[in-house]
Amino acid sequence: xxxxxxxxxxxxxxHMRAGAGKLPATEPDGIAGKDSWxxxxxxxxxxLCLPTEHGGGGLGALDTALCLEAFCAGGADTxxxxxxxxxxxACGTVLADHAGEPVRAELLQGLxxxxxxxANAMTExxxxxxxxxxxxxxxxxxxxxxxxxxxxxVSNAPLADVFITYAATAPSAGYLGMSxxxxxxxxxxxxxxxxxxxxxLNGCAAAQVEFTDCKVPGRYLLGPENQxxxxxxxSMTWERACLPAIYLGAMEGQLAQCVDHARSRKQFGRSIGNxxxxxxxxxxxxxRLETSRLLLYRACWYxxxxxxxxxxxxxxKTAVAxxxxxxxxxAVQVFGARGCLAxxxxxxxxxxAIPLNIFSGTTEMQREVVAKSMGx
Amino acid sequence: xxxxxxxxxxxxxxxxxxxxxxxxxxEGELDADTPLLELGILNSLNTxxxxxxxxEDYGVHVPLIDVTATTFKSVRxxxxxxxxxxSRK
Ligand SMILES: Cc1cc2nc3c(=O)[nH]c(=O)nc-3n(C[C@H](O)[C@H](O)[C@H](O)COP(=O)(O)OP(=O)(O)OC[C@H]3O[C@@H](n4cnc5c(N)ncnc54)[C@H](O)[C@@H]3O)c2cc1C
Numbered sequence: 001x002x003x004x005x006x007x008x009x010x011x012x013x014x015h016m017r018a019g020a021g022k023l024p025a026t027e028p029d030g031i032a033g034k035d036s037w038x039x040x041x042x043x044x045x046x047x048l049c050l051p052t053e054h055g056g057g058g059l060g061a062l063d064t065a066l067c068l069e070a071f072c073a074g075g076a077d078t079x080x081x082x083x084x085x086x087x088x089x090a091c092g093t094v095l096a097d098h099a100g101e102p103v104r105a106e107l108l109q110g111l112x113x114x115x116x117x118x119a120n121a122m123t124e125x126x127x128x129x130x131x132x133x134x135x136x137x138x139x140x141x142x143x144x145x146x147x148x149x150x151x152x153x154v155s156n157a158p159l160a161d162v163f164i165t166y167a168a169t170a171p172s173a174g175y176l177g178m179s180x181x182x183x184x185x186x187x188x189x190x191x192x193x194x195x196x197x198x199x200x201l202n203g204c205a206a207a208q209v210e211f212t213d214c215k216v217p218g219r220y221l222l223g224p225e226n227q228x229x230x231x232x233x234x235s236m237t238w239e240r241a242c243l244p245a246i247y248l249g250a251m252e253g254q255l256a257q258c259v260d261h262a263r264s265r266k267q268f269g270r271s272i273g274n275x276x277x278x279x280x281x282x283x284x285x286x287x288r289l290e291t292s293r294l295l296l297y298r299a300c301w302y303x304x305x306x307x308x309x310x311x312x313x314x315x316x317k318t319a320v321a322x323x324x325x326x327x328x329x330x331a332v333q334v335f336g337a338r339g340c341l342a343x344x345x346x347x348x349x350x351x352x353a354i355p356l357n358i359f360s361g362t363t364e365m366q367r368e369v370v371a372k373s374m375g376x
Numbered sequence: 377x378x379x380x381x382x383x384x385x386x387x388x389x390x391x392x393x394x395x396x397x398x399x400x401x402x403e404g405e406l407d408a409d410t411p412l413l414e415l416g417i418l419n420s421l422n423t424x425x426x427x428x429x430x431x432e433d434y435g436v437h438v439p440l441i442d443v444t445a446t447t448f449k450s451v452r453x454x455x456x457x458x459x460x461x462x463s464r465k
Binding site: 130131132133170171172173174175176177226229230233365368369372375 | 411412413414415416418419420421423424425428432440441443444445448449
């Protein structure tokens with residue numbers, strides 16, 4: 001077991017970290033636009049784990065996670081990083097593994113270069129944790145499929161050029177009767193709704209997406225018909241293992257902010273970091289960051305080894321999610337009133353952390369996965 | 377184990393599904409031909425529980441690729457799957 005990064009990994013991480021600090025400034029908590037995406041693409045962020053033959057970085061899960069972490073540790077907006085991670089992990093991996101040529105080459109090239117933004121559209125009003133009864137349907141019509149239905153929460157939708165979506169092709173087969181599709185935004189019958197106002201991750205715009213008699217050519221079917229569930233589950237394992245790494249980077253920056261503040265802020269004639277109530281709080285924050293980081297690296301390593309990674313990814317996501325919320329609460333407390341004011345962005349970190357307990361499968365569902373894998 | 381008939385397996389699976397997923401099925405609605413996937417009785421979570429149960433109670437390990445709309449359609453098709461695997465042992 002070797003806990004050091006290789007020289008090559010270190011170089012990559014340093015590159016991302018330094019580049020993240022030079023991204024174009026956005027409005028605080030404003031939506032990241034195409035310019036931010038293209039600047040991140042320059043760094044290689046939008047293609048990390050995509051195949052090299054289509055302009056991607058060809059990285060495995062662990063190296064992808066290291067880059068996502070470094071991007072946020074270097075100061076990139078968590079919302080932008082979330083959008084890019086979803087584009088890569090919930091969409092790019094699916095296209096790389098399941099799209100047929102020429103769709104695969106066409107889209108992956110665009111995803112890697114950041115000129116094509118991808119969004120994942122699974123969740124519906126009545127299908128959140130339980131995906132057994134999707135109401136979006138896809139009916140074969142010649143060599144096309146006609147899609148109808150509404151997806152209720154699609155991150156990146158306002159900016160996206162292509163949607164990875166799932167629809168029932170054999171409704172009598174429940175969750176085993178769905179298929180995966182790539183749907184270009186330009187197809188008639190696809191409509192992106194208005195911007196959804198959210199509590200956090202504002203750098204990543206979200207909207208609903210509606211399909212009305214949207215005719216999707218058969219070449220955009222991803223994987224075999226009715227295999228959408230396994231396509232989706234595989235992408236979620238990638239997302240659960242790698243995406244929380246953005247929060248590891250954010251937590252690292254947050255902890256450094258807290259340590260600085262604890263050393264410089266004086267009350268009762270000394271730095272507040274001299275009070276054990278504060279210093280132990282910071283020690284606990286570090287403990288949460290380091291333990292959840294190890295679990296995440298391990299889950300990614302399992303994926304890279306081709307070992308079953310579902311449980312490891314569930315453990316990693318849960319650990320990072322709970323660490324991120326607990327640390328964000330502690331950060332507010334350490335900063336006192338400044339933690340409650342918008343200027344330092346401390347409160348916003350909490351609002352960015354909470355959704356990690358919800359998206360890509362809630363924390364409760366991750367505990368279910370862990371419980372099941374113990375035979376309960 | 378090897379002497380279990382399809383009917384034995386079927387009635388055991390009915391009991392398991394009733395108790396695990398249907399709060400005991402007080403209305404007695406579940407039978408061997410009830411479409412489990414179509415009605416959402418088998419969703420991803422319940423299917424995982426069922427697959428674990430087949431492994432533990434019957435020693436039948438169903439790989440993900442064999443979890444399909446055909447094999448998991450009803451208690452009848454499931455009993456068939458279990459019976460076949462047991463008779464191959
Ligand atoms: C910031 C953000 C971004 C998102 N981006 C996307 C996206 O890009 N694409 C997309 O398709 N979706 C996206 N989603 C939606 C997300 O995937 C769903 O919100 C999530 O799967 C949970 O579904 P739900 O909100 O319907 O909650 P529900 O399933 O209604 O759950 C409500 C509560 O009940 C609990 N619960 C439900 N079932 C069980 C059970 N069996 N056991 C124990 N507890 C249970 C849940 O854990 C939760 O606490 C996003 C969500 C957020 C917050």
